[in-house]
Amino acid sequence: MNQTKTFLRAALTLLLLASTAAPALPQSKEASKTAPVTDTLRATTGTPTTTTIGRDERLWQKTLKLQRSAIVVDTHNDILSFMFDENYDIGQSSVGKYHTDIARMKEGGLSAEFFSVYVDRSYAATGGSARRAMDLIDMVYRAAEKYPNELVMSYTAADIRRAKKQKKIAALMGIEGGHAIENSLFALRDFYRLGIRYMTLTHNNTNDWADACCDQSKHNGLSDFGKEVVREMNRIGMLVDISHVSDKTMSDVLDISTAPVIASHSSARALAARPRNIPDDLLRRIAKNGGVVMINFFPNFIDQKAIDASAARDARLKPERDRIIEQYKNDAKRRGEELDKLNAANPLPPTPLSVLVDHFDHVAKVAGIDHVGIGSDFDGVSSLPEGMKDIAQLPNLTYELLRRGYSERDVRKVLGENFLRAFAEAERVAARASGGHVSRDASVRRIN
Numbered sequence: 001m002n003q004t005k006t007f008l009r010a011a012l013t014l015l016l017l018a019s020t021a022a023p024a025l026p027q028s029k030e031a032s033k034t035a036p037v038t039d040t041l042r043a044t045t046g047t048p049t050t051t052t053i054g055r056d057e058r059l060w061q062k063t064l065k066l067q068r069s070a071i072v073v074d075t076h077n078d079i080l081s082f083m084f085d086e087n088y089d090i091g092q093s094s095v096g097k098y099h100t101d102i103a104r105m106k107e108g109g110l111s112a113e114f115f116s117v118y119v120d121r122s123y124a125a126t127g128g129s130a131r132r133a134m135d136l137i138d139m140v141y142r143a144a145e146k147y148p149n150e151l152v153m154s155y156t157a158a159d160i161r162r163a164k165k166q167k168k169i170a171a172l173m174g175i176e177g178g179h180a181i182e183n184s185l186f187a188l189r190d191f192y193r194l195g196i197r198y199m200t201l202t203h204n205n206t207n208d209w210a211d212a213c214c215d216q217s218k219h220n221g222l223s224d225f226g227k228e229v230v231r232e233m234n235r236i237g238m239l240v241d242i243s244h245v246s247d248k249t250m251s252d253v254l255d256i257s258t259a260p261v262i263a264s265h266s267s268a269r270a271l272a273a274r275p276r277n278i279p280d281d282l283l284r285r286i287a288k289n290g291g292v293v294m295i296n297f298f299p300n301f302i303d304q305k306a307i308d309a310s311a312a313r314d315a316r317l318k319p320e321r322d323r324i325i326e327q328y329k330n331d332a333k334r335r336g337e338e339l340d341k342l343n344a345a346n347p348l349p350p351t352p353l354s355v356l357v358d359h360f361d362h363v364a365k366v367a368g369i370d371h372v373g374i375g376s377d378f379d380g381v382s383s384l385p386e387g388m389k390d391i392a393q394l395p396n397l398t399y400e401l402l403r404r405g406y407s408e409r410d411v412r413k414v415l416g417e418n419f420l421r422a423f424a425e426a427e428r429v430a431a432r433a434s435g436g437h438v439s440r441d442a443s444v445r446r447i448n
């Protein structure tokens with residue numbers, strides 16, 4: 001029954017995507033809302049760069065030194081879904097299968113990871129959204145308890161700096177998909193207590209109080225209750241994440257948020273015409289708000305050539321795709337595998353690393369260098385740019401920014417300091433508003 005429902009939703013999604021200008025890679029969580037399928041993930045070498053030809057060795061050594069000393073924050077990683085669904089142990093190497101494991105996080109110089117507590121839209125229909133989130137949250141604690149020398153649960157900007165000093169990776173959590181709170185501000189506060197420090201107001205689905213990027217508009221942005229959710233997040237110190245929401249929802253959030261917001265994994269629409277990306281006028285408003293746009297690495301969001309090629313491929317392969325979808329309509333896993341195989345046999349042109357770095361450039365130009373950061377979306381996407389095939393390759397971004405003339409100080413901002421500034425400011429806003437009393441004077445407003 002579940003699978004049939006999931007299939008129907010997937011089929012509807014495909015229809016919807018086919019009717020818009022920019023179809024997506026169906027095996028990515030970003031695109032399809034089904035659980036991510038890993039077959040096309042090509043996590044690579046375990047060495048920090050594949051672009052050694054023509055590399056300036058002095059600049060590379062400078063890169064590595066900077067990477068080691070800087071605070072490097074990634075605000076969106078989907079490995080947690082695999083840790084729960086596939087019982088994947090993040091302490092074991094997953095080179096060639098996933099984008100993330102502890103050894104490669106270290107190799108990439110990562111200081112802090114936000115594990116995405118991703119709640120698929122299907123739970124909004126079937127029930128169980130909050131339970132799904134709680135299951136995933138426990139899995140992060142489980143990893144941190146199993147690897148206490150490598151990971152440390154963290155809740156504040158100061159915790160991240162402390163973890164860095166201890167040479168550990170700070171483990172933080174953000175909920176992806178506001179339906180996870182099941183329309184309850186009480187549950188929102190409970191999630192805060194469990195350690196959730198940002199919430200993406202929607203996934204690709206419009207929920208009962210906020211419109212999403214890639215779904216019907218039902219509330220003209222945020223409903224009254226949606227505004228209450230944002231105010232409550234400000235009050236308790238949970239960052240409001242505007243990735244995945246509609247432009248009007250972003251605009252409503254920016255109208256009312258008293259704390260800096262983040263886009264935990266979004267890129268620039270001026271460079272790639274996808275509704276998941278952020279247009280320039282909103283980039284400027286995020287800058288005014290003191291927020292940070294954390295750039296998503298997914299080629300199908302950042303590379304107009306890949307987007308166009310993907311659309312053409314989907315149109316070309318439609319009969320075969322339809323056949324697979326029909327044949328495996330009751331077997332989501334097999335269906336994903338077969339679609340992956342079909343895509344693998346019809347590869348898209350590779351996306352150069354420079355295309356990704358162009359998005360950092362663009363946001364730095366339009367919003368300012370203080371408002372851009374890293375939101376990789378590793379393990380939530382089905383392909384990645386050249387030289388950024390897994391988390392170990394993060395230094396390639398640093399190298400490219402230095403090569404383009406960014407100062408070390410500015411690169412540090414991009415790598416983590418911008419996020420830490422916004423995070424710390426959100427903590428100050430909450431301290432003033434609630435004095436640390438998460439529940440005492442809290443809103444008891446309810447819907448449903």
Ligand SMILES: [Zn+2]
Nearest residue numbers: 030176244265
């Ligand atoms: Zn996402």
